[in-house]
Amino acid sequence: MIAPDAVPYLPRGVRLHRDHVRDRWVLLAPERTISLDMIGHAIITELDGSSGFAQIVDRLAAKYDAPADQIAGDVQQFLGQLAERRFLEVRA
């Protein structure tokens, strides 16, 4: 679980990339390419290296006009999967 004030960020070697040939956003990582849907892309672009988890959730909730606790669950799951595969780091 990522704590509310912990800061999730993409480590070196994982970056967002516009795949023009396939008209989509992807995360490029060592030996892996992760295709991002609209929501995944929205979450990734909120990772600025200084915002805490709760802040990110609030911004997304405002942007998509959705309840924060529902967004929190989705973001937690999405980022948790990236962290498990070492595509995401979390600073306490």
Add this chain to the structure above:
Amino acid sequence: MKVPAPLAMLAELTHRCPLSCPYCSNPVELAARSGELTTEEWISTFKQAADLGVLQLHLSGGEPATRRDLTELVKGARDAGLYTNLITSGIGLTEKRMHELDAAGLDHIQLSLQGTDAEMADRIGGYRGGYERKMQVAGWIKDIGFPLTLNAVLHRQNLHQLPRALEMAVEMGARRIEVAIVQFYGWAMLNRNVLMPTREQAKEAERIVARAREDLKGTLVIDFVPADYHSDYPKRCMGGWGTTGLNIAPDGQVLPCHAAQTIKHLKFENVRDKPLADIWYQSDAFNTYRGTDFLPEPCQSCDRKKIDFGGCRCQALAVAGDASATDPVCVKSPFNDKMRALAEDFSADEAAEITYRTAAG
């Protein structure tokens, strides 16, 4: 079948290498330095690859660091928009060069491991002092902060070192380790008597990997290439022939997989003569084994054919004598008994001696 655009490209910048591993994936007939693509030719190929849809570029060899223009090539690849991964033994990299690669935008390094101590590593690599140098390079990688994958190549001689290799990956700060049991083509085929793991070793490796995946969850990602001579079903080779990736040989020949040149009746096109896109979509070498139409029985009526595409073409040729046959690793292949017998025989050959790969001219 609509042909998808490729996602990954492996650029074998050179066949030259200071090491001489007996399982080297380079062909037994090595390309000479004089025939290698120039800096400009490589960079043009990278741009064409990016336009074609390639996202990930692997710079490999031989030892890519033997190319003096390596930094320039990395920069060219990044400018083309490619994620750039360097596959190296570490030999030939200095601290200064690593900082230059960093500045050029290198995304990731994959460091090969021939053994977990100098005695084993230098014997397998055939290069004294290689291990010590590699450890030094690993230190620089960590200091600079390059993301690292450790690539442990295992076989009968060093499989017992797997637990230590996993520890070393964690110590080096690697996020990922590739545990690859030697696949048998080219040089490895010549050395199968020395390298073939026993069935017991292969099973033990699977157990160790399964346990380590639990213990190191979130710390180290483990990718495992099991011993395919001891498996029941073949692996999906290259994600499927002509669907996902392509290789460029040092002289510019475009190959569907790194061992494809063992299939003598295929004719390979060259980036010096034709646009890469034409080669990918139209050449016979890519089209011959695309999809599943070429497969014979038992594959045609098998429900796994969309999963493994009948396995590896090069292995089919090597053991069944026909590149379009069912991969003999498969329990349904008529050559499976032969395959198993071969595996047992080779793994029991205690007296076998190493044939090192020779130098590229």
